[in-house]
Amino acid sequence: xxxxxxxxxxxxxxxxxxxxxxxxxxxxxxxxxxxxxxxxxxxxxxxxxxxxxxxxxxxxxxxxxxxxxxxxxxxxxxxxxxxxxxxxxxxxxxxxxxxxxxxxxxxxxxxxxxxxxxxxxxxxxxxxxxxxxxxxxxxxxxxxxxxxxxxxxxxxxxxxxxxxxxxxxxxxxxxxxxxxxxxxxxxxxxxxxxxxxxxxxxxxxxxxxxxxxxxxxxxxxxxxxxxxxx
Amino acid sequence: xxxxxxxxxxxxxxxxxxxxxxxxxxxxxxxxxxxxxxxxxxxxxxxxxxxxxxxxxxxxxxxxxxxxxxxxxxxxxxxxxxxxxxxxxxxxxxxxxxxxxxxxxxxxxxxxxxxxxxxxxxxxxxxxxxxxxxxxxxxxxxxxxxxxxxxxxxxxxxxxxxxxxxxxxxxxxxxxxxxxxxxxxxxxxxxxxxxxxxxxxxxxxxxxxxxxxxxxxxxxxxxxxxxxxxxxxxxxxxxxxxxxxxxxxxxxxxxxxxxxxxxxxxxxxxxxxxxxxxxxxxxxxxxxxxxxxxxxxxxxxxxxxxxxxxxxxxxxxxxxxxxxxxxxxxxxxxxxxxxxxxxxxxxxxxxxxxxxxxxxxxxx
Ligand code: HEM
Ligand code: HEM
Ligand code: SF4
Ligand code: SF4
Numbered sequence: 001x002x003x004x005x006x007x008x009x010x011x012x013x014x015x016x017x018x019x020x021x022x023x024x025x026x027x028x029x030x031x032x033x034x035x036x037x038x039x040x041x042x043x044x045x046x047x048x049x050x051x052x053x054x055x056x057x058x059x060x061x062x063x064x065x066x067x068x069x070x071x072x073x074x075x076x077x078x079x080x081x082x083x084x085x086x087x088x089x090x091x092x093x094x095x096x097x098x099x100x101x102x103x104x105x106x107x108x109x110x111x112x113x114x115x116x117x118x119x120x121x122x123x124x125x126x127x128x129x130x131x132x133x134x135x136x137x138x139x140x141x142x143x144x145x146x147x148x149x150x151x152x153x154x155x156x157x158x159x160x161x162x163x164x165x166x167x168x169x170x171x172x173x174x175x176x177x178x179x180x181x182x183x184x185x186x187x188x189x190x191x192x193x194x195x196x197x198x199x200x201x202x203x204x205x206x207x208x209x210x211x212x213x214x215x216x217x218x219x220x221x222x223x224x225x226x227x228x229x230x
Numbered sequence: 231x232x233x234x235x236x237x238x239x240x241x242x243x244x245x246x247x248x249x250x251x252x253x254x255x256x257x258x259x260x261x262x263x264x265x266x267x268x269x270x271x272x273x274x275x276x277x278x279x280x281x282x283x284x285x286x287x288x289x290x291x292x293x294x295x296x297x298x299x300x301x302x303x304x305x306x307x308x309x310x311x312x313x314x315x316x317x318x319x320x321x322x323x324x325x326x327x328x329x330x331x332x333x334x335x336x337x338x339x340x341x342x343x344x345x346x347x348x349x350x351x352x353x354x355x356x357x358x359x360x361x362x363x364x365x366x367x368x369x370x371x372x373x374x375x376x377x378x379x380x381x382x383x384x385x386x387x388x389x390x391x392x393x394x395x396x397x398x399x400x401x402x403x404x405x406x407x408x409x410x411x412x413x414x415x416x417x418x419x420x421x422x423x424x425x426x427x428x429x430x431x432x433x434x435x436x437x438x439x440x441x442x443x444x445x446x447x448x449x450x451x452x453x454x455x456x457x458x459x460x461x462x463x464x465x466x467x468x469x470x471x472x473x474x475x476x477x478x479x480x481x482x483x484x485x486x487x488x489x490x491x492x493x494x495x496x497x498x499x500x501x502x503x504x505x506x507x508x509x510x511x512x513x514x515x516x517x518x519x520x521x522x523x524x525x526x527x528x529x530x531x532x533x534x535x536x537x538x539x540x541x542x543x544x545x546x547x548x549x550x551x552x553x554x555x556x557x558x559x560x561x562x563x564x565x566x567x568x569x570x571x572x573x574x575x576x577x578x579x580x581x582x583x584x585x586x587x588x589x590x591x592x593x594x
Contacts, residue, residue, distance in 0.1 A: 042474040053474030113575050174500035175535040179543045186558025190565045197569040
C-alpha cells in the first residue's frame with residue numbers, strides 16, 4: 001500500500017485539450033484514410049450525383065485534417081512560448097549530447113529492466129519525450145506535408161499546391177506520395193499501443209494516477225509504506 | 231549553309247492549302263490554351279519565321295512515341311508538322327543511315343549552332359560505359375551530350391526520356407537515365423506518356439516554333455497546357471467515384487454500367503495528362519472510356535508503383551513484396567507482442583522487488 005504525499009498539477013487545460021482533440025482527430029483520420037484507400041462498393045439510391053458516400057469520407061478526412069493541423073500548430077506554440085513548466089518541452093534538447101546523458105540512459109535502462117529503480121518524472125520523462133517527438137511530432141509533420149501536397153493537386157498552381165506541392169519531388173511521383181502517406185499512417189496505431197501500455201504501466205508501478213492526469217491534470221506522488229504490505 | 235525558308239513557304243511547296251494551314255493554326259492555339267485572338271500570332275509566326283531544323287535522337291526505347299507522333303489524328307497536323315520541322319536527322323524516319331546520317335547530325339550542329347531543336351526519344355543507359363545503346367560506334371550518352379550542347383531547346387519525348395519508364399524500373403540493369411539527369415545545364419521539356427498523345431507532341435513543338443521559346447512548365451518540367459490537371463479531375467466517371475459506385479471485377483455488372491475504376495487500380499487520381507480531354511486516335515476514346523483503369527503511364531516511376539490492377543502499390547519491405555497495410559499490421563502486431571512481453575517482465579520485476587522488500591522488513 002502507499003500513502004499519498006503530494007498532488008501536482010501537471011497538465012494544464014491547453015495541454016489536455018490538445019491531447020484529446022489530437023487523439024480524436026488521429027482516430028478519425030486513420031479510419032477515413034483507410035476507407036479512402038479501400039472503399040466499399042455502395043450503389044446509390046437514386047442519381048449518382050446526389051449520393052456522396054466516397055466524397056463524404058474524403059470530406060471528413062480533409063475537414064478533420066485541418067482541425068488536426070490547427071491543433072498541431074497550437075501545441076507547437078504552447079511548447080515554445082506557453083507559460084507552462086511541464087508542457088513546454090523546454091528540457092527537450094536532442095541535439096545536445098548532455099540530453100542523451102544520465103537521465104535518458106537511466107530511464108531507458110529502467111524500461112529495459114537493466115536497472116531496478118523506476119525514475120519518476122512529473123512532466124515527460126526523457127524517453128517519453130523522445131517517442132512523442134519521433135512518432136507524434138515527426139509523424140504528424142509528415143502527414144501534414146504529404147497530405148496538403150495531395151490536397152493541392154486538384155488545383156495545380158493554387159495556394160495549397162504552391163505552398164506544399166514541392167513535397168512531391170521528394171517522392172518522385174504523386175502515387176509514391178500516396179503510398180508513403182499510407183505507410184506512415186500506421187505509425188499512429190503503433191504509437192498508441194506503446195503509449196497506452198507505457199501510461200498504464202507507469203500508473204501501476206508508480207501509482208501516480210498518470211492515466212487520469214491527462215483528463216484531470218493532476219498527478220500524485222505516492223510513498224511506499226512497507227508496514228502496509230502483506 | 232542552306233537558304234533559310236519560312237514555314238509557310240515550305241507548306242506551300244508541299245501543297246498544303248491556305249485553308250488547311252489556318253485550320254491548323256487555330257487547332258494549335260486552342261490545344262495550347264490560347265484564346266482565338268492569338269490565332270493571327272500563330273499565322274504570322276508561321277509565315278515569317280525561318281524554319282527550325284530538328285534533330286530527333288533515339289536512345290533506349292521502343293519507338294512508340296514516333297509511332298504516336300506520325301499518327302497525329304488530324305492528318306493535316308501530322309503533315310504540316312512533319313514538313314515544318316523537316317526532321318533533318320531521325321534514325322527511324324531518315325532514309326540515310328550510319329556514317330552518312332551521323333555526318334548530317336554533325337553538320338546541323340555546326341551550321342545551326344544554338345538554333346536547332348533537339349528532340350530526344352528514349353533514355354541513356356549509363357552502366358558499363360553506355361554499351362547498352364550504341365549509335366554508329368558511339369555511346370548514346372555521348373551523342374546526347376554532344377547534340378544537346380548547342381541546341382536551342384531540348385524536348386524529352388515520352389516517359390522514357392522524361393522519367394525513365396520501363397528501362398529504369400527496378401532493378402534498372404542498364405542504368406537507364408532520363409535526359410534531364412544527363413543534360414543539366416539546360417531546361418529539358420518533359421513530354422511524358424507511354425506514348426504521349428500525338429496532339430500533345432505537335433502542340434509542344436508548334437509552341438516552340440511559333441513563339442521561339444518554351445511553353446510554360448510545371449514543377450516536373452511538363453507543359454502546363456497538357457499536364458496541368460489530373461485524369462481524375464476531368465474523368466467523366468467521377469460522379470461514380472464520389473458516390474462510391476465502383477467496378478470490382480472486369481466482368482461484373484458495375485463494369486457493364488461504366489462505373490468508376492478506382493478499385494481496379496485506376497491511377498487517374500495521381501496522373502497528370504490530357505487523356506480525358508484530347509483523347510486518343512482522333513478524339514475517339516481513351517483507356518478509361520474503354521473500361522480500362524489508367525496505368526499512370528505519364529507519371530514518374532509508374533512501373534514501380536504497380537500492380538496495375540490494385541489501388542495499393544506494392545512496397546518492398548525487408549525483402550518481401552508487401553503493401554502499406556500489410557506493413558502496418560505487422561508493425562502493430564510487433565508492438566503489441568513487444569508490450570505484452572514487457573508487461574510480463576514488469577510483473578516479474580515487481581514480484582522480485584516485493585519479495586526482497588518483505589525479506590528486508592522481516593530481517594529488520
Ligand atoms: C491517437 C491517440 C493518442 C495520441 C496521438 C496521444 C499523444 C500524446 C502526446 C503527444 C502526449 C504528450 C502530451 C503533451 O505534452 O502534449 C500524450 C500524453 C499522455 N496521453 Fe496520450 N495520446 C493518445 C491517446 C491517449 C489515450 C487514449 C490515453 C488514455 C488513457 C492517453 C493518455 C495520456 C497520458 C496519461 C499522457 C501523459 C503522459 C506523460 O506523462 O507523458 N493518451 N499523449
Ligand atoms: C494522422 C494523420 C493522418 C492519417 C492517419 C491519414 C491517413 C490517410 C490514409 C490511410 C490515406 C489513404 C492513402 C492512399 O492509399 O491513397 C489518406 C489519404 C489522404 N490524406 Fe490523409 N491522413 C492523415 C493526415 C492528413 C492530413 C493532415 C491531410 C491534409 C490535408 C491529409 C490529406 C489526405 C489526402 C489529400 C489524401 C488523398 C485522398 C485521395 O486520394 O482521395 N491527410 N490519408
Ligand atoms: S475511373 Fe479513375 S480517373 Fe475516373 S473517376 Fe474513377 S478513379 Fe478517377
Ligand atoms: S489514361 Fe493513364 S495510362 Fe492511359 S494513356 Fe492516359 S495517362 Fe497513360
